[in-house]
Amino acid sequence: MSPWFEQLRFGDGLVRLSEPHVHEILRSNVWWLRRTDRDVVVDAGLGVVALREAVPALFARDPLVVLSHAHLDHVGGAYEFRERAGHPADAAALAAGVPASLDGPELARLLGTEDVGADFPDVMIDAxxxxxxxxxxxxxxxxxxxxxxxxxxxxxxGGRTLTVLHLPGHTPGSVALLEEHTGALYSGDVVYDGYLVDDLPESDVAAYRRSLEFLCGLDVSVVHPGHGRSLDRARLRDVARAYLRRTDEDGA
Structure with a gap:
């Protein structure tokens, strides 16, 4: 496998791919679920290096890629897959080609986040x-x-299923996938262990709050997010409730 990607095996046919040389703002997870009838890949990384060249085994069973939402760090390699799933609310953004740059200030401008552009390095990769x-x-x-x-x-x-959960807020078409057999939730950027981003031009705080209120009541065993480490149910609720407190207009 190419040194551009790191591979972490979780057991039960689950593999996480990540790109360590990408700045943490864009360093996302690619989740590879190897199952009986077919493989599913959740998100497709930044696309700096072709997945097919770097991880050829990923494509051995012609997997379906499910795109959690339409941002560059999750869809960069999507073009490599024959079958691509995602929510229609993000389809137009994907079809237009999502805003993308490895130049930090330019990326901030494209994303409409110039006010936080100082947090972006000059180049979004360190190698x-x-x-x-x-x-x-x-x-x-x-x-x-x-x-x-x-x-x-x-x-x-094949004997196991993923249920699509439409959880808008971060983007209109943000989705998560719940594998009910294991209780595993593949959450994309709906929730992860960090500051949840809701100030992009396409974000909707009210919708995000509803999505996280739903997740607070969802029975899951583990959350495999779009960024960073996996979370247990208690940490999921902590992160979601912290967001709900932060965005409560009444300050409750």
Whole structure:
């Protein structure tokens, strides 16, 4: 496997891929679920290095990729998959080609976050994937969904299923996947162990609050998020409740 990616095996056919040379703001998780009938991949990384070249085994069973939402650090490699699932509310953004740059100030401008652009480094990677690589040439191309999914849809993996949960707020089409057999939730950027971002132009705080209120009552065993380490149910509730307190207009 290419040194650009780190691989962590969780057992039960679950593998996490991450990109250690990507700045933490964009360093996302690619979750690879190897199941009986087919494989499913949740999100597709930044796309600096082609997944097919770096991790060829990932494509051995022609997996379905499920895109948790339409941001560059989650859809950069989506074009490599024959079948791509995601929520229709993010389909137009994907089809237009999501805003993308490895230049920190330029990325802040494209995302509409110039006020926090000072937190972005000049370049969003700390190493080149190969000699001569030009970060200025980085782009994320247009992606068309082959499998639009809605809340409650089920993805059959052969004796095990993933249920789609539409949880808008971070983006209009943000989704999570619940594997009911194990109680595992693949949450994308709906929730992770950190400050939850709700100030992008496409974000909706009221919708985000409803999504997190729902998650507070969801019976899960573990959360595998779009960024950082996995969370247990107690930590999920802590993060969600902290967000709800922070965004409570009444200060309750």
């Amino acid at each position: 080149l994937p190969e000699p001569g690589y030009d970060p200025a040439a980085y782009r994320v191309g247009a992606v068309t969904l082959t499998h639009p999914v809605e809340d409650g849809d089920r993805i059959d993996l």
